[in-house]
Amino acid sequence: MADKDAKVGYLVTERLVKRxxxxxxxxxVSLTVGKGEIFALLGSSGCGKSTLLRMLAGFEKxxxxxxxxxxxxxxxxxxxDRPINMMFQSYALFxxxxxxxxxxxxxxxxxxxxxxxxxxxxxxxDLVQLGPYAKRKPHQLSGGxxxxxxxxxxxxxxxxxxxxxxxxxxxxKKLREQTQFExxxxxxxxxVTCVMVTHDQEEAMTMANRIAVMSKGRVLQVGxxxxxxxxxxxxxxxxxxxxxxxxxxxxxxxxxxxxxxxxGIGDIQVGHGVSGTLNMPLAIAxxxxxxxxxxxxxxxxxxxxxxxxxxxxxxxxxNTYIVVASDxxxxxxxxxxxSRQDLSDITWEDKVFFWWxxxxxxxxxx
Amino acid sequence: xALSAFPAPGKRFVIGVPYLWLIVFFFLPFLILLxxxxxxxxxxxxxxxxxxxxxxxxxxxxxxxxxxxxxxxxGGALFQTLYVEAYLRSLxxxxxxxxxxxxxxxxxxxxxxxSPASLRPGLLMMVMLxxxxxxxxxxxxxKGILADQGVLNRALMFLGLTAEPIQMLYTDVSMLVGxxxxxxxxxxxxxxxxxxxxxxxxxxxxxxLGASPFKAFxxxxxxxxxxxxxxxxxxxxxxxxxxxxxxxxLGGPENVMIGRVVWDEMFTSNNWPRATALAVLMIALIxxxxxxxxxxxxxxxxxxxxxxxxxxx
Numbered sequence: 001m002a003d004k005d006a007k008v009g010y011l012v013t014e015r016l017v018k019r020x021x022x023x024x025x026x027x028x029v030s031l032t033v034g035k036g037e038i039f040a041l042l043g044s045s046g047c048g049k050s051t052l053l054r055m056l057a058g059f060e061k062x063x064x065x066x067x068x069x070x071x072x073x074x075x076x077x078x079x080x081d082r083p084i085n086m087m088f089q090s091y092a093l094f095x096x097x098x099x100x101x102x103x104x105x106x107x108x109x110x111x112x113x114x115x116x117x118x119x120x121x122x123x124x125x126d127l128v129q130l131g132p133y134a135k136r137k138p139h140q141l142s143g144g145x146x147x148x149x150x151x152x153x154x155x156x157x158x159x160x161x162x163x164x165x166x167x168x169x170x171x172x173k174k175l176r177e178q179t180q181f182e183x184x185x186x187x188x189x190x191x192v193t194c195v196m197v198t199h200d201q202e203e204a205m206t207m208a209n210r211i212a213v214m215s216k217g218r219v220l221q222v223g224x225x226x227x228x229x230x231x232x233x234x235x236x237x238x239x240x241x242x243x244x245x246x247x248x249x250x251x252x253x254x255x256x257x258x259x260x261x262x263x264g265i266g267d268i269q270v271g272h273g274v275s276g277t278l279n280m281p282l283a284i285a286x287x288x289x290x291x292x293x294x295x296x297x298x299x300x301x302x303x304x305x306x307x308x309x310x311x312x313x314x315x316x317x318x319n320t321y322i323v324v325a326s327d328x329x330x331x332x333x334x335x336x337x338x339s340r341q342d343l344s345d346i347t348w349e350d351k352v353f354f355w356w357x358x359x360x361x362x363x364x365x366x
Numbered sequence: 367x368a369l370s371a372f373p374a375p376g377k378r379f380v381i382g383v384p385y386l387w388l389i390v391f392f393f394l395p396f397l398i399l400l401x402x403x404x405x406x407x408x409x410x411x412x413x414x415x416x417x418x419x420x421x422x423x424x425x426x427x428x429x430x431x432x433x434x435x436x437x438x439x440x441g442g443a444l445f446q447t448l449y450v451e452a453y454l455r456s457l458x459x460x461x462x463x464x465x466x467x468x469x470x471x472x473x474x475x476x477x478x479x480x481s482p483a484s485l486r487p488g489l490l491m492m493v494m495l496x497x498x499x500x501x502x503x504x505x506x507x508x509k510g511i512l513a514d515q516g517v518l519n520r521a522l523m524f525l526g527l528t529a530e531p532i533q534m535l536y537t538d539v540s541m542l543v544g545x546x547x548x549x550x551x552x553x554x555x556x557x558x559x560x561x562x563x564x565x566x567x568x569x570x571x572x573x574x575l576g577a578s579p580f581k582a583f584x585x586x587x588x589x590x591x592x593x594x595x596x597x598x599x600x601x602x603x604x605x606x607x608x609x610x611x612x613x614x615x616l617g618g619p620e621n622v623m624i625g626r627v628v629w630d631e632m633f634t635s636n637n638w639p640r641a642t643a644l645a646v647l648m649i650a651l652i653x654x655x656x657x658x659x660x661x662x663x664x665x666x667x668x669x670x671x672x673x674x675x676x677x678x679x
């Protein structure tokens with residue numbers, strides 16, 4: 001686990017637990033988030049990420065554990081006394097108030113003088129480029145504009161921690177990509193520490209500095225997007241983030257700088273050592289884009305396997321092949337379409353070879 | 367609307383039937399009322415005279431039926447009549463009843479709306495349960511509770527809180543208790559219908575932005591339930607103005623409301639023209655708040671159809 005970005009723990013959760021009746025929603029989660037970091041909680045629905053976020057906001061009371069923000073335990077504070085603001089999923093804008101009043105709502109509760117409220121709201125509306133829409137009610141705004149009002153409202157009080165609940169979930173795909181970058185730019189401009197919840201791995205990868213992958217109330221792995229993608233710590237994480245081919249087998253060679261496993265499709269060589277005992281069960285994970293495919297036998301001798309093409313899917317920028325290997329397992333291979341003419345001569349039912357570099361395989365024991 | 371451009375064959379009929387019903391049983395009787403309110407008083411057999419003079423055949427409107435409501439005798443001071451007093455008293459009691467119903471009904475409706483969805487039908491059923499017994503019976507029951515020798519006074523005396531029975535029946539207190547009790551469901555139901563649709567995440571958003579529970583309620587829940595408050599208020603206020611049975615059973619002689627006055631003019635003085643003039647004026651008094659009500663619900667409709675308010679940028 002690489003916590004080098006978070007040497008200074010600004011937000012720290014200590015063995016945080018939330019129990020609903022008998023069900024454990026959040027199970028001893030200990031996280032450290034650095035100041036100014038964008039931290040994503042990633043998981044499928046029901047994994048406990050939203051409950052964790054709601055505990056940070058103060059809407060749920062932890063069953064046990066501590067939440068430290070800048071060294072202060074905030075777990076016992078009600079939501080309206082926490083220096084934490086949240087951008088809600090589907091925004092929860094006040095429908096009876098216009099854009100300006102929505103953004104000013106939190107500032108008015110602080111009892112700031114009128115001039116200062118006016119100035120701060122103006123700054124916020126400029127920041128999200130909604131100045132001309134100050135007098136509009138939420139229903140008169142488009143989805144993207146509503147999202148920016150929600151962002152401005154949650155930033156207006158200058159919170160020490162910003163929470164984003166599925167920040168792009170309510171937008172359509174095209175708008176989402178554009179908004180992703182805008183959102184990160186604004187958050188970085190303000191410099192606020194940010195914890196976001198998402199079920200969309202792409203969203204987490206592009207926006208967050210670090211990601212915590214959650215399942216069944218537990219944090220399985222914390223790391224940068226690259227770390228969790230290239231070095232997943234478990235079968236679940238490898239499978240959850242991106243696509244992966246998993247070859248189950250047993251450890252057959254264990255040397256300091258290499259190892260090998262006997263699997264259904266044959267012996268797989270891996271270019272690093274593992275700490276384990278011979279013959280122990282493990283899985284070798286290989287990403288589809290790291291596998292090469294050709295009708296001709298390649299000039300390498302390791303990790304080369306033969307199979308038959310079962311399916312081909314054309315995605316424009318890349319092709320995906322499903323190849324059935326000798327033992328009947330289906331292997332997913334993606335190939336970038338780098339040139340326009342050569343759409344490769346591989347078609348259905350062709351006999352092909354596929355292979356990968358021995359640094360591409362990831363040994364997974366959990 | 368696109369639909370009305372091509373009316374289905376049965377559509378006019380379906381709309382026509384209730385309109386016909388209202389014309390025959392509301393509009394025409396109202397015209398008859400209006401007619402009687404402008405003619406002269408008759409005798410025991412014919413309570414009012416025809417509108418045209420039997421000798422000259424000319425139309426003869428008697429405005430005095432209305433005039434006498436506001437002025438007693440020829441030189442009497444304006445607005446200092448028993449009738450105006452009764453009107454004002456009716457409006458006042460109706461207002462008090464509506465406010466009491468709102469004060470009691472709002473928390474009621476709020477907690478039903480916030481209770482688990484599986485409990486709500488049962489809770490709503492209990493709000494409507496009183497309708498299953500006779501209205502008169504329920505009002506009479508209050509007599510038994512509030513009378514000098516009634517349940518409440520006996521309990522108070524038993525507990526030693528009072529030596530003498532406290533006069534509760536036949537006062538404005540007993541009348542307001544009765545009216546509030548009877549009309550409470552009419553406040554709770556529209557409020558519930560409104561509050562149950564409210565997105566309670568908005569309250570979380572308000573808390574998140576630093577609003578205490580009370581502030582969040584006052585700044586978010588109350589403004590968003592405005593349409594429900596107005597609907598409930600009108601549903602209680604309007605029938606209360608003309609309420610007749612409850613004041614006669616529970617009210618005292620000094621709490622005479624306009625319904626009672628109309629009754630007396632009709633059946634004691636046998637002055638049908640004045641009774642109808644009083645009734646017509648009462649309708650006018652109620653139409654004004656109704657117009658306000660429709661104005662606001664019209665507003666709410668506009669809010670529900672944002673497309674009409676201007677193009678999105």
